[in-house]
Amino acid sequence: MLYEIRFHGRGGQGVVTAAELLVKAANVEGKWGQSIPFFGAERRGAPITASARFSDAKLSIHSQVYNPDLVVVLDKKILDFMNVTQGLKREGSILINSPSHFSVMKDSAYKTWLVNATKIAEELGLKMAGWTIVNTAMLGGVIRIFNWIRLSSLIEAIKSNWVGQVGELNAKAAERAFEEVQIA
Amino acid sequence: MLKVLSGNHSAAFGALLSRINFVAAYPITPQTQIIEKLAEFVDNGVLNAKYVRVESEHSAMAACVGASSVGARAFTASSSHGLIYMAEMAFWASASRLPIVMAISCRALGPPWNIGNEHTDILALRDSGWIQIFAESNQEVLDTVIQAYRIAEDERVLLPVMVGLDAFTLSHTSEPVELPNQETVDHFLPPRSDKPYLLSPENPFTFGNMSNPTEHMELRFMHHTALRDAKNVILEADKEWESLFGRSYGGLLDEFMCKDAEVVIVVIGASSGDAKEAAVVLRKEGIKAGVLRIRVIRPFPSEEVRNLLSRVKAVAVVDRDLSPGSGGILVSEVKSALYNLRCRPFVKGYIVGLGGRDVTVGDYLAIFRRTLKSYEEGDVQEDWFNLNLEVLEK
Numbered sequence: 061m062l063y064e065i066r067f068h069g070r071g072g073q074g075v076v077t078a079a080e081l082l083v084k085a086a087n088v089e090g091k092w093g094q095s096i097p098f099f100g101a102e103r104r105g106a107p108i109t110a111s112a113r114f115s116d117a118k119l120s121i122h123s124q125v126y127n128p129d130l131v132v133v134l135d136k137k138i139l140d141f142m143n144v145t146q147g148l149k150r151e152g153s154i155l156i157n158s159p160s161h162f163s164v165m166k167d168s169a170y171k172t173w174l175v176n177a178t179k180i181a182e183e184l185g186l187k188m189a190g191w192t193i194v195n196t197a198m199l200g201g202v203i204r205i206f207n208w209i210r211l212s213s214l215i216e217a218i219k220s221n222w223v224g225q226v227g228e229l230n231a232k233a234a235e236r237a238f239e240e241v242q243i244a
Numbered sequence: 245m246l247k248v249l250s251g252n253h254s255a256a257f258g259a260l261l262s263r264i265n266f267v268a269a270y271p272i273t274p275q276t277q278i279i280e281k282l283a284e285f286v287d288n289g290v291l292n293a294k295y296v297r298v299e300s301e302h303s304a305m306a307a308c309v310g311a312s313s314v315g316a317r318a319f320t321a322s323s324s325h326g327l328i329y330m331a332e333m334a335f336w337a338s339a340s341r342l343p344i345v346m347a348i349s350c351r352a353l354g355p356p357w358n359i360g361n362e363h364t365d366i367l368a369l370r371d372s373g374w375i376q377i378f379a380e381s382n383q384e385v386l387d388t389v390i391q392a393y394r395i396a397e398d399e400r401v402l403l404p405v406m407v408g409l410d411a412f413t414l415s416h417t418s419e420p421v422e423l424p425n426q427e428t429v430d431h432f433l434p435p436r437s438d439k440p441y442l443l444s445p446e447n448p449f450t451f452g453n454m455s456n457p458t459e460h461m462e463l464r465f466m467h468h469t470a471l472r473d474a475k476n477v478i479l480e481a482d483k484e485w486e487s488l489f490g491r492s493y494g495g496l497l498d499e500f501m502c503k504d505a506e507v508v509i510v511v512i513g514a515s516s517g518d519a520k521e522a523a524v525v526l527r528k529e530g531i532k533a534g535v536l537r538i539r540v541i542r543p544f545p546s547e548e549v550r551n552l553l554s555r556v557k558a559v560a561v562v563d564r565d566l567s568p569g570s571g572g573i574l575v576s577e578v579k580s581a582l583y584n585l586r587c588r589p590f591v592k593g594y595i596v597g598l599g600g601r602d603v604t605v606g607d608y609l610a611i612f613r614r615t616l617k618s619y620e621e622g623d624v625q626e627d628w629f630n631l632n633l634e635v636l637e638k
Contacts (some may be wrong), residue, residue: 080418084248087420093248094419099274099359099412118420120381120517122413123604 063114063208064125067198068144069134072104074195077221078132079110082199084217085209092118096125107138114208132202133157134177134194145170155201157194160242175201175241177233184229184236196230200237211238249421251414254382255347255407256281257421258389259319260291261429262345266316268296268307272326273359274411275349279321301326305333305344312342313443313451317393317436320344323411324351324365331369337404338373339467340452343396343436344404345389346374350513351411352599360600361411363512363565367541367573369406373467375474376541378408378512383421384493385409390424391481394433399440401474403467408541410514412600428488472543496545498537501527502552505534507616510549510578511562512538515603519562522608533612538574546581553582558590558619560611564597571595571626590619596629 065082069075076097083093097110111125126147133144133156145154145168154170157177177197186193196218203211214234219227249257255278259267267286269279285291294311298304301322308318322330327348337344352362366376375395379385385407392405409415441449455463479495486492500520502508509519516537523533536552538545553559561579563572570576575593582588592615597603607629614627 080248083418083420087246087248090246092420094417095248096417097412099416119521121521121605122381122410122417122514123518124602126604 061114061116061208062119063130063206064128065112065130065132065202065206066125066128067110067112067132067134068138068142069108069195070104070138071106071108072189072191073134074193075108075134076110078134078195078199079112081196081214081217081221082112082202082209084221085199085203085214086114088213088216089209091209092116094119094122096122098124107142128152130155130202130205132198134198153205155198155205155241157198172244173201173205173241174244175237177201177237180233180236180240184233186229186233197233197237200234201241203234204238204241211235245423246420247423248418249382249386250277250416250418251379251382251385251409252277252349252416253281254386254421255321255389255409256285257423258386259345259347260285261386261424261426262317262319262390262393262433263430263435264291264317264319265293266296266308266311266318267293267320268298268304268311268318269320270298270301270304270322270326272301272323274351274415275321275323275326275347277415278347278349282319301330302333305330305337308344309333309337309340309342312337312344313340315436315438315442318342318344319346321347321349323349324353327365328353328368331372334369334372334374334404336452339463341402341467341470342404343393343402345392345396345407346404347385347389347407347409349411349415350408358599359411361413361564362598362600363408363563366406366408367565370542370573373403373471374542375401375403375405375471375478376408377405377478377539378541379414380493380498380514380516380537380539382414382417382419383491385414386421387424387485387489387491387493390429390433391485394481395474395477397436398477399437401470401477402440403471403474408513413514422489424489432484432488475540475543475545478540493539496540497548497552498539499552500535500537502534502536502556504532506532506557507560507612507619508534508536508553508556508558509560509562509608509611510536510538510553510574512541512574513564515564515597518603518605519608521605522612525605525609526612531612531616544577544581549578549581550585553578553589554585554587556589558592558615560592560594560615562594562596562611564603566595566598575626590624592618592624593626594629595626601630
């Protein structure tokens with residue numbers, strides 16, 4: 061089994077953290093993963109990517125992810141100017157942070173999933189420096205689609221990453237998204 | 245216990261487990277996370293070390309020289325421009341025979357400004373008299389930092405060690421890493437001894453004074469032979485590490501399916517994992533491919549390289565570095581190691597991945613195939629892999 065995920069978001073949205081948390085969640089179950097951020101001249105608000113690679117056995121490769129099985133878009137505005145499906149496997153999926161009634165990627169051949177991560181995060185008060193932080197909610201959706209890591213493992217990874225109330229709220233966001241994510 | 249760690253944090257945990265008691269550092273991307281993590285350890289009280297924030301890398305190494313002279317287990321980290329700025333003191337540290345360990349998140353040099361992965365920085369210091377070990381994985385980064393102190397402080401060696409890790413490809417990539425048990429690490433790496441001498445007011449010595457031509461050459465000969473003979477100590481450390489923790493990195497070289505290979509890629513650093521994957525693919529097609537990862541750059545394992553490559557038909561040496569006007573640095577080391585063989589393999593050099601350009605399994609497949617074709621055609625010209633002609637013609 062080899063499964064690769066590419067996250068698209070903006071600098072400051074927790075894209076790199078999302079990839080890393082998912083690897084930590086896999087590690088809770090003793091499963092192997094690798095998170096690979098892509099760094100250029102990043103600054104807050106600029107479109108950025110990070111990837112994660114999962115496998116049944118430890119891999120020694122360290123190159124970037126070019127043909128993901130799943131693409132995760134934290135900010136749907138990115139779709140206006142970026143081809144997020146570049147290299148996506150033919151049988152691959154896309155998960156977009158979007159209200160369920162919002163129709164995106166309509167003519168896409170890919171299986172598209174939607175979750176309103178912004179609403180979930182806003183309702184839980186997940187804000188940092190004025191920004192709604194949607195990364196943990198998106199991960200709840202990823203867990204549902206990927207179906208290889210248990211939700212409980214993600215919750216454990218989130219709670220050990222942030223202790224106390226912040227961890228609780230982020231865990232709640234992941235749980236809600238796991239329930240609410242649906243096929244577009 | 246497996247912990248998901250970046251390459252940078254692996255280096256910091258390696259230093260923590262080595263019970264370092266002195267850090268002097270100046271931040272630079274992409275190594276900053278190493279010294280930030282160490283600052284956090286000191287702040288949390290898990291690491292009992294003096295942490296000195298200096299105003300430059302030159303001063304960082306100068307402070308490490310002072311601390312190591314009085315017996316501290318000193319650590320620092322740097323990268324790229326920082327390392328080059330430190331160069332003067334790096335030469336001073338090694339000729340003073342001080343067992344300092346430094347992690348280097350290897351990065352390109354500007355201009356133009358570039359924070360990407362490249363090995364030219366560490367290789368520019370190959371003549372600085374340090375031992376240089378380069379890792380393939382985050383686990384190897386952590387393990388090697390601990391091994392580095394054991395090697396550096398061995399009385400047969402007494403030399404500083406640089407531990408290289410690829411910028412971003414390892415430094416910011418996270419993967420599961422086994423944290424060795426502290427008690428076993430303590431057994432592997434006992435506290436630093438005060439032998440053969442330390443700088444101390446009770447027992448005054450003077451170091452680094454003027455030397456005359458009558459003895460300078462002899463001092464350099466001793467430095468050179470100690471560095472050359474450190475090979476044995478590096479091998480011992482790797483063997484003992486394997487017996488304690490079950491992990492070996494091959495000591496000087498990490499040999500992957502080379503024994504019966506007809507074509508071998510010689511490479512440094514993390515992308516060797518991708519090269520190995522390419523070799524596995526080619527083996528399935530019936531092509532006997534192998535990968536030779538040079539783990540220790542100084543002392544350069546010339547005899548070992550010669551032994552492994554003497555029966556190989558074609559060798560591709562992949563350099564993620566450049567000595568402008570000469571070419572790849574590793575290829576010239578490998579060619580020089582092979583020169584005295586009566587029957588030498590075909591060697592073709594490749595320049596790849598400068599300034600952080602990714603090198604993939606597909607790239608290594610192409611390099612293997614191109615090398616076999618070049619062998620048939622006798623084309624020994626250095627190959628700048630995947631140069632973008634459009635950029636060149638602008």
